[in-house]
Amino acid sequence: MQKSIIIAAILLVGLASALRIVPVPQNLQKGNFTFEVASIDSVEFQFKTSGRLNELSSVQQRILESQNEQNLRKFKSIAHEKLDERLSKLKVAQAKNGLKGANLVVKVFLNNTDTQYTSYDNFKIDEAYEISINQNLTNIEFKCHGYVSFLRAIETFIQILIQSHQKTHFAFDFLPLSINDAPAFGHRGVMIDTSRHFLSLEAIKQTIRGLSISKFNVLHLHLTDSESFPFELFSYPEITAFGAYSPEEIYTQEELRELDAYSQTYGVILIPEIDSPAHTRSWSNPPNLQDIDACRDYPKEQWGLFCNEPPCGQLDVTLEKARTVAADIMVETARIFSSEFLHLGGDEPNKHCWETKASIAEYMKANNISNYNELQTFYRDFQKEVIEQNNLNKKRIFWLASNNVDVQTDDQAIMQFWGDLDEYSYMLKVNNPVILSTYTYLYLDCGLGNTFGDNSWCDPYKTWKRIYSFDVTAGNLISRERNLGSEAAIWTETSTTDDFVQKLFPRVIALSLNLWNPEAKLADIELVKHLVAIKDSIRLAGIPTGAVSSQYCELNVEHCFFEN
Numbered sequence: 001m002q003k004s005i006i007i008a009a010i011l012l013v014g015l016a017s018a019l020r021i022v023p024v025p026q027n028l029q030k031g032n033f034t035f036e037v038a039s040i041d042s043v044e045f046q047f048k049t050s051g052r053l054n055e056l057s058s059v060q061q062r063i064l065e066s067q068n069e070q071n072l073r074k075f076k077s078i079a080h081e082k083l084d085e086r087l088s089k090l091k092v093a094q095a096k097n098g099l100k101g102a103n104l105v106v107k108v109f110l111n112n113t114d115t116q117y118t119s120y121d122n123f124k125i126d127e128a129y130e131i132s133i134n135q136n137l138t139n140i141e142f143k144c145h146g147y148v149s150f151l152r153a154i155e156t157f158i159q160i161l162i163q164s165h166q167k168t169h170f171a172f173d174f175l176p177l178s179i180n181d182a183p184a185f186g187h188r189g190v191m192i193d194t195s196r197h198f199l200s201l202e203a204i205k206q207t208i209r210g211l212s213i214s215k216f217n218v219l220h221l222h223l224t225d226s227e228s229f230p231f232e233l234f235s236y237p238e239i240t241a242f243g244a245y246s247p248e249e250i251y252t253q254e255e256l257r258e259l260d261a262y263s264q265t266y267g268v269i270l271i272p273e274i275d276s277p278a279h280t281r282s283w284s285n286p287p288n289l290q291d292i293d294a295c296r297d298y299p300k301e302q303w304g305l306f307c308n309e310p311p312c313g314q315l316d317v318t319l320e321k322a323r324t325v326a327a328d329i330m331v332e333t334a335r336i337f338s339s340e341f342l343h344l345g346g347d348e349p350n351k352h353c354w355e356t357k358a359s360i361a362e363y364m365k366a367n368n369i370s371n372y373n374e375l376q377t378f379y380r381d382f383q384k385e386v387i388e389q390n391n392l393n394k395k396r397i398f399w400l401a402s403n404n405v406d407v408q409t410d411d412q413a414i415m416q417f418w419g420d421l422d423e424y425s426y427m428l429k430v431n432n433p434v435i436l437s438t439y440t441y442l443y444l445d446c447g448l449g450n451t452f453g454d455n456s457w458c459d460p461y462k463t464w465k466r467i468y469s470f471d472v473t474a475g476n477l478i479s480r481e482r483n484l485g486s487e488a489a490i491w492t493e494t495s496t497t498d499d500f501v502q503k504l505f506p507r508v509i510a511l512s513l514n515l516w517n518p519e520a521k522l523a524d525i526e527l528v529k530h531l532v533a534i535k536d537s538i539r540l541a542g543i544p545t546g547a548v549s550s551q552y553c554e555l556n557v558e559h560c561f562f563e564n
Contacts, residue, residue: 019174020526021159022509022534023215023516025181030174033135037170038099039092040161045079047072049110071113075147078265079154086158086540096169106157108142108150115147117264119340120186120217127217128182129153133160135175148217151267155213156181162537185472187435187485188515189218189271190508192500195225195282197492198249199500205262206501206543212266213538214509215516219263220271220343220487223251223333226281226313231256235328242285256336264338271397272337275345276326277379278353281313283325292322294360295353306353309451309493314353317379318363327386334392342392343416344383346407347399349376376407384410397435405429414484418443427478434478436486441470442511444490444503451493464548468510468527472518485515505545506535525561532557 129152130143144150164170229243231251244250263270284293294316298306306312315322334342351372354360400415405426416435439458447461488508531548553560
């Protein structure tokens with residue numbers, strides 16, 4: 001081993017480039033040596049688990065050993081996939097004289113081999129990892145809790161390999177190197193909208209891989225809206241038939257289950273959203289379900305009175321039929337996805353829509369429901385009962401903003417706040433855990449125009465600098481216990497399957513930097529260098545990205561950006 005990777009251990013004299021790990025690790029100890037090799041010829045992973053086999057019966061030991069062996073095959077497979085797709089593209093034109101290729105051995109110490117990832121409750125343990133590399137690459141060690149922390153360690157290791165690549169060789173700077181790392185927040189996510197434009201499974205998978213590379217851990221799928229209902233329902237196949245844009249633009253349940261498994265493989269939790277009672281026009285498209293829509297026959301030119309964008313549609317939640325449809329969709333959706341979360345929307349209910357139907361007011365009077373906020377509370381209580389009665393074991397998530405802040409919701413639900421900074425006080429009106437999606441920083445469709453060819457309602461465009469300036473602590477207005485993390489969102493009125501991935505990456509990675517290590521506080525010049533480095537890693541994985549800056553400035557950062 002040592003003979004195959006000899007070569008030069010050179011004392012640094014301040015000439016080596018900085019090591020830019022994304023996100024910035026919590027603790028990084030660097031040495032002052034550089035070690036050079038001609039190439040990376042192979043990387044072998046040797047796993048050691050700390051299971052207590054001696055406490056089990058012989059039968060239990062054999063079962064556990066078999067499970068460990070099967071799970072470790074997944075560890076090795078994902079590690080080599082991530083390495084091969086990028087390292088294979090790092091070519092060395094002509095080896096530097098006197099250098100030889102390296103066959104690296106990585107010793108991985110694991111607490112467990114469980115590959116399930118459905119919750120981030122224990123993120124400080126599940127995603128924590130340690131890496132140590134000695135000064136001649138003969139002792140490389142990972143210490144990981146399990147599968148997800150191994151994925152985070154692999155991504156950091158790949159960044160080290162990529163940044164060591166030179167035209168004629170690999171130069172590993174700052175050896176010996178030690179990293180002890182874990183994220184500061186558990187919910188680090190991105191939301192994509194598959195209703196306003198259908199997004200292909202391949203594009204969604206590219207998104208998942210990009211999130212994994214940049215150490216996000218949540219992909220929120222806004223699956224349905226008034227515009228379309230693009231996934232297969234067995235309980236109401238007519239909703240899919242009338243709600244999808246075309247027969248080719250439907251996610252089958254088998255495809256969604258496969259996507260869920262794919263997402264877990266990359267250490268990303270998939271959270272489905274079925275928004276209601278507003279944003280449900282597509283539910284009532286079939287002739288036999290038109291009566292569940294409270295204002296389906298609104299005057300089309302007056303859509304602004306009935307919803308935030310056409311087509312308008314809102315469930316008549318006083319109808320048992322409408323609630324039955326909602327319950328069946330909730331149950332069917334929840335059973336497709338493995339995560340412990342189910343997003344139920346609850347955003348932008350329209351008072352005028354409900355006012356147009358006299359029977360709603362009659363029902364409210366008969367059931368002592370005083371106003372439309374209480375009507376929404378009635379519906380949310382019903383949704384909670386559906387989850388409990390069907391043993392779905394899901395944590396509910398609802399949108400929170402000025403339009404629904406007075407809707408009473410039990411404290412167990414999670415609220416996703418999308419309002420502006422001057423509306424942060426609304427978060428003090430509830431006691432729920434909160435996910436921050438402040439639109440003035442984290443709505444990535446802002447500045448891209450709207451459905452009608454006008455400016456978007458939330459201009460200007462959210463640049464990487466704007467995103468990085470977002471205070472993920474919300475000024476400590478709410479406790480860290482309540483603040484689960486943050487999520488950027490891209491609504492797809494003007495984005496399609498062909499371009500939304502480039503609109504996400506690399507600028508959204510500024511949020512990952514903030515959520516993983518908010519104390520790093522990079523100056524502009526270092527922020528750009530970090531974003532360029534991770535953008536290059538994502539591109540090597542075959543994922544399309546946008547630009548950080550002009551090509552000249554990306555190659556000559558010091559000529560364009562300066563210390564703040």
